Amino acid sequence: MDFDLMFTSFPKLLGATVVTLKLLSASLFFGLIIGFLFAILRLNKNIFINKFAYGYSYLFRGTPLLVQIFIIYFGLGQIEYLRSSFLWVILKEPYWCAIIAFTLNTGAYTSEILRSAFQTIKPEIIEAGKSLGISNKIIFYKIQIPIAIRQSLPAYGNEIILMMKGTSLASTVTLMDLTGVAKYIISTTFKPIEVFIVAGGIYLFMTFIIHNFIKYLEKKYSFSQ
Amino acid sequence: MELLYFGDKGWGDELLFATLMTIAVSITAMIIGFIFAALITPLKLSNNKILNTIGNAYTTVIRGVPELLVIYLFFFGGSGAIMFVASIFGYNDYIEINAFLTGSFSIGIISGAYSTEVFRGALQSIDKGQFEAAKVLGFNKYIYFFKIILPQMLRLAIPNLSNVWQITLKDTSLISVTGLVEIMRQSYIAAGSTRDPLFFYCFAAILYLMLTYISMKIINRLEIKYSRGY
Numbered sequence: 001m002d003f004d005l006m007f008t009s010f011p012k013l014l015g016a017t018v019v020t021l022k023l024l025s026a027s028l029f030f031g032l033i034i035g036f037l038f039a040i041l042r043l044n045k046n047i048f049i050n051k052f053a054y055g056y057s058y059l060f061r062g063t064p065l066l067v068q069i070f071i072i073y074f075g076l077g078q079i080e081y082l083r084s085s086f087l088w089v090i091l092k093e094p095y096w097c098a099i100i101a102f103t104l105n106t107g108a109y110t111s112e113i114l115r116s117a118f119q120t121i122k123p124e125i126i127e128a129g130k131s132l133g134i135s136n137k138i139i140f141y142k143i144q145i146p147i148a149i150r151q152s153l154p155a156y157g158n159e160i161i162l163m164m165k166g167t168s169l170a171s172t173v174t175l176m177d178l179t180g181v182a183k184y185i186i187s188t189t190f191k192p193i194e195v196f197i198v199a200g201g202i203y204l205f206m207t208f209i210i211h212n213f214i215k216y217l218e219k220k221y222s223f224s225q
Numbered sequence: 226m227e228l229l230y231f232g233d234k235g236w237g238d239e240l241l242f243a244t245l246m247t248i249a250v251s252i253t254a255m256i257i258g259f260i261f262a263a264l265i266t267p268l269k270l271s272n273n274k275i276l277n278t279i280g281n282a283y284t285t286v287i288r289g290v291p292e293l294l295v296i297y298l299f300f301f302g303g304s305g306a307i308m309f310v311a312s313i314f315g316y317n318d319y320i321e322i323n324a325f326l327t328g329s330f331s332i333g334i335i336s337g338a339y340s341t342e343v344f345r346g347a348l349q350s351i352d353k354g355q356f357e358a359a360k361v362l363g364f365n366k367y368i369y370f371f372k373i374i375l376p377q378m379l380r381l382a383i384p385n386l387s388n389v390w391q392i393t394l395k396d397t398s399l400i401s402v403t404g405l406v407e408i409m410r411q412s413y414i415a416a417g418s419t420r421d422p423l424f425f426y427c428f429a430a431i432l433y434l435m436l437t438y439i440s441m442k443i444i445n446r447l448e449i450k451y452s453r454g455y
Contacts, residue, residue, distance in 0.1 A: 016446060031365040062428040062437040064398035071430065075417065075423035161289070168291030172402065179293050192302035207289035 006194050009185050013199050016181035017206075022096075023167045023177060027102030028160060034103060035110025042115045053111065060108035063164050068105055073097040073173045098170040106163045113159060117152035118144060150221045157214030161207050178202060227417060229428070236415045238424070239389045241311035243411035244432055250329050250407060251394045257333025257391065262340035268448045269345050282339070292396050314421040343389060347373075347381040351427040386443040391437055394443035398433070408432050 011225045041053035060068065076091055078081055121144055129139040171180030184201035186192045231237040261283075268280030287295065304322050311320060351374065359373045401409035412429040416422035 001444075059430075062431045064395040064409070066398045066401070067426055067430045067433060070409075071423065075426050078421070078423045097343060111316070165289075166293040168293040169399075169442050171293065179291055179297075179379060180296060183297050186297060186301050188302065190305070192305070195300075196298045199294060200286065203294070204289045215326065222408040 002191050002194050005189060005191055006198050009195055012185065012197055013178060013195075013202060015175055015180045017202055018165070019170075019175065019177040020167050020179075021206075023098060023102065023170055023175075024160075024164050026099050027106055027114075027167070028163060030099070030103040031106035031110055031163070034107030035114055037105065037112035039114035039118060042111060048055075055198055056113050057108040060105050065101065065105050065169055066172065069098060069101040069169055069173055071102045077208045094170075094173040094175050098173055098175055102163065102166060102170075104168065106159060109162070110156065111161050113152045114148060117155075120151055121147050124206070150218075153214060153221070154220050156163070157210065157218075160210050160214070164206055164210065168209040173219055228421065228424060229414075236411070236419075239411055240408070240428070240432070243406055243408045244407070244436070247307065247397050247407040247432075248415065248436070249406070250332065250400060251390075253325075253329035254332035254336055254397065255390060255393050256335030257329060257354045258340045258389070259340075261296045261334060262344050263338025265337070265341045266348065269320050269341065269451070270348065271407070284341050286337055288342075292332075292335055292399050293402070293413055295397055296311065296331045296399055296402065298330075299334075301325050303327050303330075315391075324400075324405040325401050327398070328405045332393060333398065335396060336389055339389045339392060342387065343382050343385040346385070347378045349428045350381055351377050380455065383444065383448050383451055387441065387448075390440060390444065394436055394440065395433065 002062050038053045038056060041111075042057075044053075045052055072091070073094060076097075082088060082091060090100075125143060125147070127140060129143050134143075167177060168179035170177045171183060174180075176184070178199055182195050186195045189195070229235050229237045229240070231241075265280050265283050271277055271280075279448045289308060306321055309318075340356070355373065355377065359369045364373065382426050397407060398409040400415065401407060404410065406414075408429050412425040416425040418427070
């Protein structure tokens with residue numbers, strides 16, 4: 001066991017954790033917006049809109065995240081039209097490509113989580129709101145959304161942890177996130193176990209924080225049943 | 226479409242073999258995962274504190290650390306560990322382990338952690354009376370486990386195991402970083418040599434969609450088979 005290496009690599013890995021956290025927070029933020037949008041589209045009665053939203057989530061949940069990153073990073077650059085458009089400023093950066101891929105991926109999972117949360121709301125609750133003469137808009141914003149958010153918290157907590165692990169794939173498109181730096185140190189020192197313990201420890205610490213934060217939120221917003 | 230011709234002209238046959246390789250790695254990894262799950266689930270349910278901690282540590286660490294990091298650990302550390310063991314027996318040459326074995330083993334350990342949780346959950350939700358009744362009736366251990374507990378456990382476990390299978394199947398794409406020629410690696414090679422990444426990565430996505438779709442249909446049948454009587 002090479003403790004010196006563990007001590008010297010710790011600050012480097014901690015620095016790389018910032019990249020991981022940036023990727024995670026950006027993709028969760030945009031992913032939540034997309035997920036919410038598509039969850040509402042899934043609940044639409046129009047069969048085309050419904051099928052479109054289902055297709056999106058099926059496509060992104062049925063393929064590995066690695067393929068999605070590669071299509072966006074390596075694939076989109078091939079389209080001449082995109083290269084000459086203003087979008088190229090974003091798409092030539094591996095950082096933004098990774099965020100786009102993560103956003104679309106987590107958006108698909110989030111939309112499924114939110115959809116099932118909306119569907120498990122008891123119809124009586126909505127009927128009660130209607131019979132009290134509350135408008136549909138207020139029923140949606142003040143009754144359905146808060147209940148759905150509470151319902152989806154445990155599943156969304158898992159999704160955050162899965163996404164945190166997913167950000168490690170950014171290292172495949174030349175980004176130096178936690179896993180990227182860990183791999184670099186491993187391949188230069190050939191001491192995989194020491195580096196794994198330090199990098200894995202940082203990941204586990206983040207998992208621990210997220211897990212407990214979600215538990216706290218669950219408790220705070222639990223129904224008094 | 227010419228890119229997909231079989232033979233020297235296109236990449237059709239290469240991609241077909243790569244798809245078979247992905248299926249082979251997924252199945253091997255799933256079986257290795259089941260072996261791990263069969264070993265760790267009793268630990269997680271045991272009353273002994275030390276055994277319990279070992280079981281919990283396995284599932285927590287593996288489920289909290291990115292798959293890619295685990296793969297790197299085994300890819301870079303695997304042959305070192307084997308060479309260390311071999312040097313004890315007086316063999317000092319360089320040993321390179323097969324990429325297939327490293328890949329299936331690392332994905333297997335990951336999928337094992339998920340399977341463990343599924344089995345634990347399924348075992349815990351079987352009615353306690355079933356265990357007691359089987360004991361009271363004096364069945365031997367074989368019948369007790371394989372004819373009474375296991376079928377009930379499978380009924381509860383199969384829907385969740387289907388999720389584990391989907392995760393495992395998608396995780397195999399990560400082994401491409403170790404150089405094993407499965408769908409992702411083959412697409413990478415093809416994209417590099419034809420300079421057409423968009424086509425090949427999209428085709429890889431279609432292959433994965435096909436695999437997940439077909440496996441879902443098969444698992445649905447199993448689900449129906451094991452939920453007879455419910």
